[in-house]
Amino acid sequence: QVQLVESGGGLVKPGGSLRLSCAASGFTFSDYYMNWIRQVPGKGLEWIVYISSSGGTIYYADSVKGRFTISRDNARNSLYLQMIGLRAEDTAVYYCAREKTIAARPLIDYWGQGTLVTVSS
């Protein structure tokens, strides 16, 4: 079965950095686009970035552009999110999510359990 397991969250000071990882299993990782989506505790969902199956196409939300970098290692079935210049408003649970294509449009069909990032002094 599809499994996505995030790690790397924690407490970091404003301006600090953190690298999140997502280990994928149960499917052919290299066939799928992947996304990071975040959720402020008790609030709604915000998509922040996707990466194509090969890694050749990447698209960021304006809120993280220039500070966050997504990457993937298809040989290791892993997705990453490097975050620098962290701000209090980046505090959230970060989900790794698989995307498939239905009728030429993206569909997020599986999510990991999330990892909490807290930005606070």
Place this chain on the structure above:
Amino acid sequence: DIQMTQSLSSLSASVGDRVTITCRASQSISTYLNWYQQKPGKAPKLLIYGASNLQSGAPSRFSGSGSGTDFTLTISSLQPEDFATYYCQQSYSSPITFGQGTRLEIK
């Protein structure tokens, strides 16, 4: 960006009730509308995609309808495990965007 609006942030209902949750898009999104269920402390789970297609494994008491800008998620007979927060999400154009969620509570 396309704005998704769920008119009710919370809704109270009883086991066995028929419940409808609504979602509106700021512009036409055809039927590129998906519904997710999220329980406390858990990841969202896909219920309905393409406005009306039931995701494999989702109970048949869930159904979706709508096109253009107005959509509904219906639960035909509420079960105890259905008390959760429901999010709509558009996949018509990038960036994908979510509604703010409707929390379904026990009356």
